[in-house]
Amino acid sequence: MKILMYTVRPDEQGPINEWVKQHPDYHIDTNTVPLNADTVDLAKGYDGVVILQHASIPDPIVYQKLREFGIKQLSLRSTGYEIIDLAEATKNGLAVTNVPGYSPRSVSELVLADVMYLLRHLGEVREREQHGDFRWTNTEAKEIHTLTVGIIGAGKIGSAVARIFRALGATVIAADPIHRPDLNDTLTYVDHETVYKTADIVTMHTPLTDETHHMINAKVFKEMKSTAIFINASRGPVVKTEDLVDALDNKEIAAAAIDTFEGETPIVNHDLTGKPIHNDNLEKLLAMPNVNVSPHIGFYTEVAVQNMVEITLNDVETILQGKTSLHQVN
Ligand SMILES: NC(=O)C1=CN([C@@H]2O[C@H](COP(=O)(O)OP(=O)(O)OC[C@H]3O[C@@H](n4cnc5c(N)ncnc54)[C@H](O)[C@@H]3O)[C@@H](O)[C@H]2O)C=CC1
Ligand SMILES: O=C(O)C(=O)[C@H](O)COP(=O)(O)O
Numbered sequence: 001m002k003i004l005m006y007t008v009r010p011d012e013q014g015p016i017n018e019w020v021k022q023h024p025d026y027h028i029d030t031n032t033v034p035l036n037a038d039t040v041d042l043a044k045g046y047d048g049v050v051i052l053q054h055a056s057i058p059d060p061i062v063y064q065k066l067r068e069f070g071i072k073q074l075s076l077r078s079t080g081y082e083i084i085d086l087a088e089a090t091k092n093g094l095a096v097t098n099v100p101g102y103s104p105r106s107v108s109e110l111v112l113a114d115v116m117y118l119l120r121h122l123g124e125v126r127e128r129e130q131h132g133d134f135r136w137t138n139t140e141a142k143e144i145h146t147l148t149v150g151i152i153g154a155g156k157i158g159s160a161v162a163r164i165f166r167a168l169g170a171t172v173i174a175a176d177p178i179h180r181p182d183l184n185d186t187l188t189y190v191d192h193e194t195v196y197k198t199a200d201i202v203t204m205h206t207p208l209t210d211e212t213h214h215m216i217n218a219k220v221f222k223e224m225k226s227t228a229i230f231i232n233a234s235r236g237p238v239v240k241t242e243d244l245v246d247a248l249d250n251k252e253i254a255a256a257a258i259d260t261f262e263g264e265t266p267i268v269n270h271d272l273t274g275k276p277i278h279n280d281n282l283e284k285l286l287a288m289p290n291v292n293v294s295p296h297i298g299f300y301t302e303v304a305v306q307n308m309v310e311i312t313l314n315d316v317e318t319i320l321q322g323k324t325s326l327h328q329v330n
Contacts, residue, residue, distance in 0.1 A: 001025060001026050001027070001047045001048065001317075001320055002026075002027045002028075002029070002045065002046045002047050002048070003026060003027070003028045003029075003046060003047065003048040003049070003050060003313070003316055004028075004029050004030075004031070004042060004043050004046040004048070004049050004050070005028060005029070005030045005031075005049075005050040005051075006030075006031055006033060006034060006035045006039070006042075006049070006050065006051045006052070006053065007031070007032060007033065007034050007035075007051060007052050007053050008030035008031065008032065008052075009032075011305055012030075012077075012305060012308075012309050013030070015305060015306045015309035015310060016028055016030065016309055016313075018310075019309065019310055019313045023313075023317065026313075026317070028313075029046075034051070034053040034055050035049070035051045035053065035057060035062065036055065036057060036059065036062065037059040037061050037062055040061070040062045040065045040066065041065070043065070043066060043069055043071060044069050045069070046069070046071065047070075047071070047320055048071065048073060048075070048316040048319070048320055049066065049071055049073070049074055049075070050075045050076075050077060050312050050313070050316060051074065051075070051076055051077070052076065052077040052078055052308070053083065054083070054264060054265040054268060054296070055083065055265050056082075056083040056084075057083055057084060057085065058085055060085070060088050063085065063088040063089050063091070063092040063094060064092055066092065066094055067092035067093055067094065071094065072093060072094065072095060072319060072320070073094055073095040073096070073097065073315075073316060073319040073320075073325075074089060074094045074095075074096050074097075075096075075097045075312045075315050075316050075319075076096070076097065076098045076099070076312070077099060077308040077309060077312045078098060078099065078299075078308070079098055079099060079100055079101075079102065079156075079299075080098070080207060080208065080235060081096060081098045081329055082207065082208045082209070082235065084096055086329065086330045089330055090330045094330075095319050095324075095325065095328050095330065096328065096329050096330045097312070097315040097316075097319070097325045097327040097328050097329065098327055098329055099307065099308050099311045099312055099315075099327065100156060100327060101156045102299075102304050102307035102308045102311060103299070103301060103303045103304035103307055104156040104157045104159070104160035105160055105301075105303070106298060106299050106300070106301040106303065106304040107157045107160070107161075107205075107233050107259075107298035107299060108157055108160035108161040108163075108164055109164070109301075110233060110259060110294065110297065110298045111161050111164075111203055111231055111233055111257075111298075112161075112164050112165075114231055114233075114257035114259075114292050114294075115144070115165075115201055115229060115231070115257075117257070117292055118229050118254075118255040118256075118257060118290065118292060119141050119142060119144070119229070120139070120141050121138065121139040121141065121290075123288075123289040123290060123291070123292060124138070124139065124289045124290060125139060126289070127289040142200070144165065144168045144169060144170050145168060145169030145170060147170050147171070147200040147201060148170065148171045148172070148173060148198055148199050148200050148201075149161070149162070149165040149170045149171070149172045149173070149199060149200070149201045149203065150172075150173050150174070150175075150190075150194075150195035150196070150198065150199025150200075150201065150202045150203070151172065151173070151174040151175070151176075151187065151195070151203055151205060152174070152175050152176075152192065152195060152202065152203070152204050152205065152206055152215075153174075153175075153176055153204065153205035153206035153207075153234065154174035154175075154176045154180070154183060154187060154189075154205070155176070155178075155205060155206075157205045157233075158174065158176070158203075158205035159180070159183055159186070159187075161203055161205065162174060162183065162186045162187045163186055165201075166186045166187065170201075171188075172186060172187040172188070173187060173188050173189075173190045173194065173195055173198070173199060174187045174188070174189055174190070174195070175189070175190060175191055175192040175194070175195045176189065193223065196220055196223040196224050197223050197224070197225075198225075199224075199225075199228065200225065200227065200228060200229065201228065201229045201230075201231065202224060202228055202229070202230050202231070203230075203231040203232075203233070204216065204231065204232045204233070204234045204238055204239070205233070205234050206234055206238060207234070207235070208234070208235035208237055208238055212234075212235075212238050213237050213238065214237065214238070214239070214240045215238055216230075216232070216238060216239040216240065216243075216244070217239075217240040217243045218240070218243040218246065218247070221243055221244070221246075221247035221252050221253060222247075222252055224247075224252065224253050225253070226251060226252060226253065226254065227253075227254050228253045228254060229253070229254060229255045229256065229257070230244070230247075230253050230255070230256045230257075231256065231257045231258075232256075232257075232258045232259065232260055232261075233257075233258075233259035233260060233298040234260060235260050236258075236260045236261040236262040236263070236264050237262050238260075239258070239261075239262075241261060241262045241281040241282070241285075242281055244256060244258075244281075244285070245281050245284045245285060248285075248288060248290070248291065254290065255290040255291065256285070256290070256291050256292075257291070257292040257293075257294070258285065258291070258292075258293055258294075259294045259295075259296055259297065259298045260296055260298075261279075261281075261282055261285075261293070262281070263279045263282070264295070264296060266278075267279065267282070267295065268295045268296045269295060269296070311327070315327050
């Protein structure tokens with residue numbers, strides 16, 4: 001059996017080689033391009049296709065061609081799968097799989113790092129030190145156990161965030177339509193408005209859907225505490241970025257960390273040294289010492305990369321054997 005993996009990074013090659021060693025009947029080829037209408041022909045002659053990319057695949061021709069090539073699945077090495085047109089995939093007989101829970105700790109530990117960085121004003125401290133100002137002005141910090149952490153979307157990642165902050169003594173509240181009894185000792189479920197109004201740290205962990213698109217906007221920022229820290233490590237378009245910039249400019253919130261942002265595809269994991277980034281809102285956020293921008297690295301840990309590769313390839317194998325993968329999303 002032959003599998004083609006798109007957009008493979010060098011750090012994924014080790015886990016891929018390990019998987020092939022355990023599965024001698026499979027041959028895997030890799031490339032470094034995203035799947036789209038220009039690159040779909042590369043999949044001709046393969047039995048299975050695996051992708052990982054930020055760019056959406058809206059063009060129906062991609063799904064039609066995969067069907068014409070006799071391919072039965074399209075497996076994502078990611079959790080989020082909003083880049084796929086599921087209706088087109090289904091129409092063309094493609095089972096789409098994702099990797100839920102490859103390592104909820106990966107993203108939740110970045111959230112912890114962001115919160116510590118912002119709570120201790122390390123961005124402001126570093127900015128001042130660079131021009132010789134070593135004073136303590138405005139750097140008195142709050143301790144985590146005195147704070148309320150508000151989670152929007154307490155699924156696999158959101159609940160891992162909840163556990164970390166509960167272990168550090170914070171009060172944790174969450175808004176999620178699904179209430180999990182196993183989290184009863186960790187958090188209290190409340191409505192969205194209560195999270196916005198009462199949390200000292202508001203952190204986003206929903207998927208990107210029609211409902212969550214721009215769910216954080218000017219109206220919501222006005223509800224938050226002026227001392228609040230806002231974090232988005234879910235998907236960029238969950239937040240209306242221009243409203244985030246305004247909320248920070250107008251001191252409606254105190255600080256923010258964003259691991260995902262609108263228009264990130266041409267920026268994330270690219271070296272743009274000396275080149276324009278063509279994203280005005282991002283440039284404004286990058287210039288603020290009370291904002292930490294990271295280029296979608298929440299997932300990027302050794303454990304996560306290993307699991308993303310291994311679980312995806314196991315799913316391809318399952319489908320190629322004529323069975324149904326537990327991770328099929330259509
Ligand atoms: N920054 C990064 O590198 C990464 C980001 N992600 C993003 O994080 C998202 C969440 O991942 P998981 O926790 O694994 O997914 P999950 O499916 O386990 O949890 C998502 C939770 O959000 C809840 N939810 C949906 N709509 C909601 C709404 N309107 N209000 C409140 N809650 C709502 C769901 O009920 C569910 O409990 C992914 O869909 C992906 O977009 C995932 C992995 C890495
Ligand atoms: O798994 C996800 O969802 C992520 O966000 C990871 O960062 C990787 O997926 P892409 O966003 O790069 O598709």
